[in-house]
Each structure stands twice: as structure tokens, then as C-alpha cells.
Amino acid sequence: MSRNILLKPIVSEKSEKLTGKVNQYTFVVDKKANKLEIKKAVESMFTTNVIAVNTVIMPAKLKSRNTRSGVIKGSKSAYKKAYVTLAEGEELDIYGSTEA
16 A cells, blocks of 8 residues: 555655754655555554655646757656655654665
8 A cells, every 4th residue: 555655755955954854754655645645654664653744746847858850848747745744753764774
């Protein structure tokens, strides 16, 4: 169940800053998933206590690139993003164990 809801974590400067300051983690989630399903998926996958879940639907973006035959136009798909706030003192191991 949780594998279908949480698609991948978002690793960016903004998400790392949120992780450090307010203990929030960012995930790309299934567009049909609601906040309760996201909360259950994170709690079952990482065995932590989730305080809050905020969701945002990111709109599609138009992209174009230049090639020899001309400009190719396309779009980047829309997706749903979830900000998951954990209880104080808890953290997620989204990178896996880095010890060798």
C-alpha cells in the first residue's frame, strides 16, 4: 500500500532546509492519495509519528528544446507533492544506511 502512495522523496535545497529547521520531509505522492493515506503510508514505511501532512498539486510546465530539425515543444507532467511534519526528535532515513 505505502509503495503505491509514496513515489519518491524530493531532495533539493528547500527540502533540506525544511528538514533541518522544522523537521519536514518532502515526497512526490500519487495524485489520488489524500492526507490520511499519506500519513499512514509514512508511518508504516518508516515507523515514525507524523504530526501533519500538507499537500500541493504542482502544475504542468511547458518545456522546449532546440534541435537540428527545429524547436521541439513538450510539457513536464503535473504531480502532487506532500510536506510531512514529524514529531520532535524523530527523523527519516530516506537515503538508506550509508555506513560501509
